[in-house]
Amino acid sequence: MxxxxxxxVIVLLIFIGTLSINAQIPRTLSYQGILTDSLGxxxxxxxxxxxxxxxxxxxxxxNIWSESKTLSTKRGLFSTILGDGTVxxxx
Numbered sequence: 001m002x003x004x005x006x007x008x009v010i011v012l013l014i015f016i017g018t019l020s021i022n023a024q025i026p027r028t029l030s031y032q033g034i035l036t037d038s039l040g041x042x043x044x045x046x047x048x049x050x051x052x053x054x055x056x057x058x059x060x061x062x063n064i065w066s067e068s069k070t071l072s073t074k075r076g077l078f079s080t081i082l083g084d085g086t087v088x089x090x091x
Contacts, residue, residue: 029088068085
């Protein structure tokens with residue numbers, strides 16, 4: 001009986017430890033997009049200075065985070081990791 005309780009406690013501790021590892025909040029965000037001109041055509045291949053911003057509401061809100069990056073495009077396509085240069089803050 002004591003052995004079964006000990007085994008059950010060990011299994012529960014392992015399970016709880018696994019849950020806390022999986023519950024980590026990501027500190028970065030993968031982002032992909034297409035850079036286009038005013039007519040909707042993909043920009044030519046090259047490097048572009050881009051600024052990414054997050055606001056507290058959809059329209060007319062306050063800028064709560066921003067990050068500037070120089071990214072290369074291929075047929076207008078780009079990808080980046082947001083938060084690797086300017087850390088997201090807890091609010």
